[in-house]
């Protein structure tokens with residue numbers, strides 16, 4: 362029988378790609394998503410419409426903070442693995458809407474951890490974020506680094522879920538893998554993210570806001586590298602007794618629990634990124650230089666040695682290639698040729 366996998370946030374950017382890959386590989390996948398209107402719901406519907414064509418795809422609409430709905434759906438499906446990607450994402454929105462983050466991210470993740478324990482899942486995989494490194498200044502970021510300096514409420518909720526998950530993993534020997542994603546981008550991406558807004562505004566002849574006068578860099582991770590990473594991790598279930606060196610680095614000597622960075626391990630300066638976009642779009646951006654945005658970190662860069670050790674993770678997509686793939690998708694989807 363095919364392994365059953367439950368994915369929350371399946372109509373979202375990463376959830377959609379993960380679900381599609383697993384369906385293509387023949388898994389039985391159950392999706393769950395609130396279809397909220399934080400960004401264009403039609404984009405979520407378009408992703409969902411692709412997934413629903415698969416006969417092995419099942420779906421329930423609901424919010425993870427609604428315990429009754431999520432519990433019933435998971436208990437009925439009886440998944441072996443849960444991949445929890447649903448969250449209120451976005452750093453900037455969390456400044457004015459902290460409660461949405463408290464509910465979706467903290468209460469929602471708590472519900473998922475509890476039900477995972479109740480039905481004894483083989484492996485629970487949860488999305489965290491590179492933003493937990495906050496104001497750290499030692500680059501690249503390693504999983505073992507201290508993460509006590511979050512500077513946005515979004516990041517604070519993500520860090521909280523890591524701690525909640527660890528306590529359950531230690532108490533109940535629940536195998537949990539947490540993934541700190543570094544600026545994931547690509548086709549079917551998120552309209553609230555900078556690369557998406559830049560592309561849209563450049564094509565529409567509108568100005569783009571460049572924070573901190575462009576003096577920042579990001580570790581941009583192409584969606585296929587993220588999806589392949591998650592796929593290879595499915596059966597790499599953390600054990601209580603891990604190799605000593607590994608145990609020390611992945612933060613838990615007392616629980617079947619691991620944290621991994623998933624990044625591309627390369628710095629891309631914001632102005633270089635915009636130049637590449639301009640070249641690929643064959644159009645100049647109207648640049649509006651702005652001061653640093655509250656809650657934003659200046660730079661991110663991942664060290665992914667742990668992931669390489671476990672799954673031979675080797676992110677292979679250069680950002681120039683990735684941007685081109687994104688633009689091709691954008692133009693086709695929004696009929697911009």
Ligand SMILES: NC(=O)c1ccc[n+]([C@@H]2O[C@H](COP(=O)([O-])OP(=O)(O)OC[C@H]3O[C@@H](n4cnc5c(N)ncnc54)[C@H](O)[C@@H]3O)[C@@H](O)[C@H]2O)c1
Nearest residue numbers: 370372373374375395424425447448465488490542544545
């Ligand atoms: N994309 C990135 O660069 C990035 C970086 C770091 C972390 N992450 C994390 O990865 C995960 C997936 O992110 P994404 O980029 O695909 O975002 P996304 O917003 O596209 O996907 C999240 C999905 O979850 C759904 N959702 C939101 N709140 C929900 C709730 N309370 N109940 C049920 N469904 C809900 C949304 O409708 C959406 O479809 C999130 O946990 C996010 O915080 C993403």
